[in-house]
Amino acid sequence: MTNTMETLPLADRLARQLRDLLISGDLIPGQRLSEAAFSERFDVSRNSLREAFRLLTKDGLLRHEANRGVFVSVPTMATIIDIYRVRRMLECGALRQAWHQHPAVRTMREAVESAKAKREQADWLGVGSANMMFHAAVVALSDSSRLSEFYAHVAAELRLGFLLLDDPEGLHAPFVDLNDTILGLTEKGNAHEAAHQMEAYLNLSERAILKAFERSADL
Amino acid sequence: MTNTMETLPLADRLARQLRDLLISGDLIPGQRLSEAAFSERFDVSRNSLREAFRLLTKDGLLRHEANRGVFVSVPTMATIIDIYRVRRMLECGALRQAWHQHPAVRTMREAVESAKAKREQADWLGVGSANMMFHAAVVALSDSSRLSEFYAHVAAELRLGFLLLDDPEGLHAPFVDLNDTILGLTEKGNAHEAAHQMEAYLNLSERAILKAFERSADL
DNA sequence: AATGTCAATATTGTTCAACAATACTTCCAT
DNA sequence: ATGGAAGTATTGTTGAACAATATTGACATT
Numbered sequence: 001m002t003n004t005m006e007t008l009p010l011a012d013r014l015a016r017q018l019r020d021l022l023i024s025g026d027l028i029p030g031q032r033l034s035e036a037a038f039s040e041r042f043d044v045s046r047n048s049l050r051e052a053f054r055l056l057t058k059d060g061l062l063r064h065e066a067n068r069g070v071f072v073s074v075p076t077m078a079t080i081i082d083i084y085r086v087r088r089m090l091e092c093g094a095l096r097q098a099w100h101q102h103p104a105v106r107t108m109r110e111a112v113e114s115a116k117a118k119r120e121q122a123d124w125l126g127v128g129s130a131n132m133m134f135h136a137a138v139v140a141l142s143d144s145s146r147l148s149e150f151y152a153h154v155a156a157e158l159r160l161g162f163l164l165l166d167d168p169e170g171l172h173a174p175f176v177d178l179n180d181t182i183l184g185l186t187e188k189g190n191a192h193e194a195a196h197q198m199e200a201y202l203n204l205s206e207r208a209i210l211k212a213f214e215r216s217a218d219l
Numbered sequence: 220m221t222n223t224m225e226t227l228p229l230a231d232r233l234a235r236q237l238r239d240l241l242i243s244g245d246l247i248p249g250q251r252l253s254e255a256a257f258s259e260r261f262d263v264s265r266n267s268l269r270e271a272f273r274l275l276t277k278d279g280l281l282r283h284e285a286n287r288g289v290f291v292s293v294p295t296m297a298t299i300i301d302i303y304r305v306r307r308m309l310e311c312g313a314l315r316q317a318w319h320q321h322p323a324v325r326t327m328r329e330a331v332e333s334a335k336a337k338r339e340q341a342d343w344l345g346v347g348s349a350n351m352m353f354h355a356a357v358v359a360l361s362d363s364s365r366l367s368e369f370y371a372h373v374a375a376e377l378r379l380g381f382l383l384l385d386d387p388e389g390l391h392a393p394f395v396d397l398n399d400t401i402l403g404l405t406e407k408g409n410a411h412e413a414a415h416q417m418e419a420y421l422n423l424s425e426r427a428i429l430k431a432f433e434r435s436a437d438l
Numbered sequence: 439a440a441t442g443t444c445a446a447t448a449t450t451g452t453t454c455a456a457c458a459a460t461a462c463t464t465c466c467a468t
Numbered sequence: 469a470t471g472g473a474a475g476t477a478t479t480g481t482t483g484a485a486c487a488a489t490a491t492t493g494a495c496a497t498t
Contacts, residue, residue, distance in 0.1 A: 007285065009283070011273060050270065051273050054270050054273065054274060055273060055274075060365075064228070066226065082363050082364055083365065085361060085362065085363040085366065086365050086366055089309065089312045093308045094308075142304060144304040144305055144308070145301055146302065146304075146305050147305055147308060154365060
């Protein structure tokens with residue numbers, strides 16, 4: 001049978017391809033995306049490409065300037081601050097009311113163990129991915145597809161922010177153990193303390209990123 | 220000078236027009252939206268219209284079936300339940316950490332007073348609008364544009380759900396006083412209790428809607 | 439050298455017409 | 469009624485066209 005992906009509307013497939021290029025860093029923040037160039041590159045019509053552009057613009061990954069084209073979004077400090085407000089709301093909220101036997105807890109554990117393994121091998125990119133997976137699993141505790149989708153969007157935007165920096169080690173590695181702590185508290189059913197620790201985590205992480213931003217800003 | 224709205228891309232303007240038709244009930248859940256009919260109606264090309272359709276599909280207001288077209292979403296009980304999970308997360312979370320002098324508190328007060336006035340005149344549609352405004356203001360307490368936008372989407376989806384019912388009075392009017400209580404607690408700085416009351420509110424409201432759904436389902 | 443002006447050029451915004459692929463209808467035979 | 473086969477309508481996607489706007493480059497002025 002054909003892959004479920006193959007049957008999606010063209011615009012959706014394009015949007016996904018572009019999103020992958022974005023979060024993998026092939027397209028860098030600020031870069032202009034010419035309609036002609038990309039419709040040629042993907043061998044699709046300009047119309048189809050424009051539909052995809054609009055979807056990603058709505059996600060905040062692209063920015064649209066009238067009569068000038070679309071550009072890869074350039075996250076600012078304000079963006080980071082806003083995203084961390086979202087994270088505190090969603091992640092701490094999910095933990096606070098989590099059931100310790102929820103299926104997502106298993107995913108959290110897998111993510112933590114994967115992160116530890118990758119850290120062992122100094123695979124910082126892998127640590128980063130496992131970290132993202134952990135936090136997505138935390139949000140999944142809330143059992144809401146809308147919250148999970150929304151979180152996925154915000155995480156993609158945040159990833160764009162990470163691309164501006166270049167310190168994959170310092171930004172993820174120190175937090176693996178904190179994730180483990182939060183996981184342990186959740187498994188023990190100590191939801192309130194887990195949420196509290198997550199808030200500490202997010203405050204720390206936010207500060208680290210803002211600091212890195214500051215550094216990269218005054219070059 | 221020209222209205223800021225006039226300069227938006229055509230697809231965005233179309234999406235807004237369509238959204239207005241949707242939440243005002245001119246288009247009813249389940250209805251199919253023919254590309255030909257609507258591109259004629261709005262006097263735009265099919266391509267532009269399709270861009271708008273995609274935007275609204277991403278918002279959950281429309282549903283897209285391959286090679287069959289787009290339809291107005293039909294909220295189900297699962298939709299309602301998911302939306303109320305979102306509401307509890309966002310609204311209770313916002314209240315819990317709210318500052319009692321936040322500008323949005325003023326908006327909350329205006330909404331409550333407007334709701335009371337409309338209730339006096341038995342303007343139930345007006346009560347509903349004021350109610351929506353109150354809850355949007357609650358989310359605004361969290362000072363995150365992303366959370367506010369997300370909430371706006373979910374609220375629009377929920378509005379679609381209300382359209383399936385036809386009891387504007389029973390679904391909003393009883394809650395005006397509860398809003399007032401929550402407002403009072405917030406103004407007094409009793410954030411924790413405000414959040415608690417909001418949770419009670421949302422549980423009540425959810426149950427009322429699900430009940431109404433049940434009734435309308437077995438016709 | 440810096441600045442301003444104006445035409446030439448490239449890009450986006452939008453429409454239109456075409457055609458393939460898919461879904462829906464109609465009608466006929468069983 | 470039931471199933472199937474043709475015919476019709478709709479969506480999916482493309483390519484070309486043109487207006488509107490933005491960028492570039494040459495030239496003149498200071």
